[in-house]
Amino acid sequence: MVTVEIGTRAPGRAPADVVWERYAQPALWPRWAPQITGVETSAPRLAPGVTGRVRAPLGVRVRFTVTAVDHTARTWAWDARLGPLRLHLRHGVAPDGGTWLTVRGxxxxxxxxxxxxxxxxxxxxxPRDLTPG
Structure with a gap:
């Protein structure tokens, strides 16, 4: 199986603090991530060691573990797994509210x-919904 690492980004349109809060509270993920229909977590905010499951369409449930969080730098990483498949994802929010993602798997x-x-x-x-929750 060929492993790749690819990144993508989106420009900053909402304030960086709002974008970060949308990441930092997993319960908010289904509001902005169409591939997520629900989230179950061991804690309400991102922190190293937090575990959980992301629910996706068709009843798919992906287990995850948060591996790193830097609230000051607004970066975090997690490992996601579905059966034998593993992904490592790194996320960040720039001061202008832009965000980036790198996925390896x-x-x-x-x-x-x-x-x-x-x-x-x-x-x-x-920016249309500027409330973090």
């Missing part, structure tokens, strides 16, 4: 995931 999973991720990042930075 099997090319057969990463490449089809990227268009959904791009859409999610653009929704994440959408």
């Amino acid at each position: 099997p090319a057969a999973v990463v490449l089809p995931y990227l268009p959904l991720a791009r859409l999610a990042l653009h929704r994440l930075t959408d």
Whole structure:
């Protein structure tokens, strides 16, 4: 299986603090990530060691573990797994509210995931709803 690491980004359109809060509270992820229908977590905010499951369409549940969080730098990383498939994802929010993502994993999973991720990042930075929750 070929492993790839690919990144994408979205321009800053909402304030950086708002964008970060939309990341930092996993319960908010379904609001901006169309590939997520629900989230179950061991804690309400991102922190290293937080575990959980992301619910996706068709009843798919992806287990995850948050591996790193830097609230000051507004960056975080997590490992997601579905059966034998593993992804490592790194996220960040720039001072201007822009956001970026890097995904490492099997090319057969990463490449089809990227268009959904791009859409999610653009929704994440959408200024129309400036409330973090």
